[in-house]
Amino acid sequence: EAGVAQSPRYKIIEKRQSVAFWCNPISGHATLYWYQQILGQGPKLLIQFQNNGVVDDSQLPKDRFSAERLKGVDSTLKIQPAKLEDSAVYLCASSLAHGGPGGNTIYFGEGSWLTVV
């Protein structure tokens, strides 16, 4: 079974530039997550989708971050304009939507490493 795919793997941009990250979840997974992980910290949830609807985006800095999942499959996370403090790993993850034991196991991609200089 293919895992969660993310690209690009690494990106270096200057502050005030824009960047976009792409994610393809595991086939059949209705729930998709974007996490931000700053060095030395645990992953912090930015946004959670259920199919193409947003479940929670309370920690997404909406003045500069946006995310979409138009067809309920792939997702894109965009940062515009980037700040130095946005340097982090951006992790995409997915899970099955149904409840029950193990139904909500989260599977992560390898992450997209962003450095803002």
Next chain:
Amino acid sequence: DAKTTQPPSMDCAEGRAANLPCNHSTISGNEYVYWYRQIHSQGPQYIIHGLKNNETNEMASLIITEDRKSSTLILPHATLRDTAVYYCIVRDDSGGSYIPTFGRGTSLIVHP
């Protein structure tokens, strides 16, 4: 905020058992305990989960106290490749919306 607390770091000798504790004193009846680990430069990887019974799989064992306020992840024979950050989270698997929240985890170093 994460609903779990874990020691920031631990170390273990190769070949010995690694016992990683997690405190989740405010856990509710519908919440499962999940463990993940993150090896350097990779995304977190699912290890095991449980509700109230002890669980074992090919990677680890999970021991949950009777009052469910704490749990221990056991790696029975730790290897150097088990060096990673281990995260304990709780989440409701009843099917409703739930926000999975990670803390800082425990950095486990397995030494020769």
